[in-house]
Amino acid sequence: MSIFTQNCKKYNISLAEDAITFYPQKTGIKKRGIHRTLDKQVVIIEVDTYFNEVDKLSDLVLQTRLGGARFIQRDDEKHDTYHNDSFNPDDTHHHLKFPYLINENNLPKILAVLVEYQILSSIERDLFLAAYQKYRMTITSKKDSPYSAVAEAQMSHMSVIDVAKEGEFLDTVEKNTEKKTTHSWSFFPVKVDLDTKKKVSLDYIQTSLT
Structure with a gap:
């Protein structure tokens, strides 16, 4: 089954049945970094920086505000299913897995937390919900609908x-x-x-x- 995706300013987001994957966007600001060449020469380079608001979702927030959600790694049994989207799986990303299925009833509460921690803007939240509702209407009319x-x-x-x-x-x-x-x-x-x-x-x- 296809995964719902939404492009936002700070993150590209894909939404599976029980997980949200965040792909951070570049901030447009570069920072200096140190790179060592093969012959051990030190070179100062400029590297891109990425938004990191998702990192501010502490364990306490995940437990009390998001019903026990947790970030998972590649060894999770369902990891590969969370990459059924058009984004590059080799890019930096974070999988936030929920102990319940995401639906029209609990998604607004989840997005409210993302807005609070400035992962999304309030306008992006509204656009996200509208696009998700349209997506749900589309898949329920198709053969691969989970309800079929x-x-x-x-x-x-x-x-x-x-x-x-x-x-x-x-x-x-x-x-x-x-x-x-x-x-x-x-x-x-x-x-x-x-x-x-x-x-x-x-x-x-x-x-x-x-």
């Missing part, structure tokens, strides 16, 4: 019930009618083939009314 399997199972269950009811009806008919008979009270008599237990419509028989 449930709907298919329900339809299958209903079919089983219908077949069972039809079987009960035919058993009742078998008990109360003789094989291939017509009824004087029926304007269009019905023939019942007891071998196959199928109802077969007959042509109108004038004599059946006499």
Whole structure:
């Protein structure tokens, strides 16, 4: 199944069923760093800097504000599934995994914390929610929707019930009618083939009314 993604000023974000992945954007500010060459020469270089607001989500915040969410590493059993997006998995990123499924009800609360810690702006939060709602409407109408399997199972269950009811009806008919008979009270008599237990419509028989 595809993953919802949203590009924001400080982070590109992908949203899986139980995790949010943050890909930090460049701040546009460079800082000086030290690089050692192979011959051990020291070279001063300028390197890009990235937004780091996600790092401010402490364990206390994760526990009390986000229901026990935690950052996970590559050894997590579901790590690879969180990269079903268009972002480069080799870029710096953070996986925030939740002990519950993310949905339309709890997502606003999660985003409220991200706004509070300046990971998103309030405008980006509103755009995020609107885009996510549209995404949910789209996937529920597709074959790979997580709800399609449930709907298919329900339809299958209903079919089983219908077949069972039809079987009960035919058993009742078998008990109360003789094989291939017509009824004087029926304007269009019905023939019942007891071998196959199928109802077969007959042509109108004038004599059946006499």
